[in-house]
Amino acid sequence: METRDIVFSVIMVISAFILTYQWLGRFGESSKNPLIIFAAIVMVGSLAVLILSIITRLRNLEQMMETKERSLRINIQSVEDNLDKRIGDVQNSVNNAMDELNRKKYR
Template sequence: METKDTVFLVVMVLSSFLLSFQWLRRFTYRPENPFIDPLIILSIMILAGTLSLMLISINNKLQDFEDTIEARDRSLRVNMESSETKIEERMNELSSKVDNAVYEFNRRKYH
């Protein structure tokens, strides 16, 4: 996991804490309870943390998939260039054989 992913994870968890705390304080303020329902706040923090970890995991899988596709693309490109070279060599060889055969045919025809 990269440093920026860790920073984003921490920011998401802290912002979920602040959001849930302020939201609960605004709508369910009870002066006798200074810690406004910590279970809800903890649940939201866990939800934000797992969501951010899931997003990081998906990002890593997509990156691996992209790397695999690029490797296959490079491999196909090399194979195509190799095939092109072989075909070109065979065509040159065949062309020289045909030229030699035509030359021999013309030589025999006129002598």
């Protein structure tokens, strides 16, 4: 988690408190129930934690995918090198066989 994520989460909770407090104040002083304000703060805090956990999971998945992609590139390069070597060997043996056939043909 980055610092800015935590700062934004704290801002979310503070703004939920202020919004709820002011909104309930519009209905008169008797309607400012601390339980409602606390519930709003808990709800927004839970939402912030949920968003942060989703971000963390997405970053972990991204890192795993990058690691797998890197290993796949290495494996593909290895297979490509092996195929090039085998094709070169087969090509050399075919060329040698053709040369030998040509020599026998012109004798």
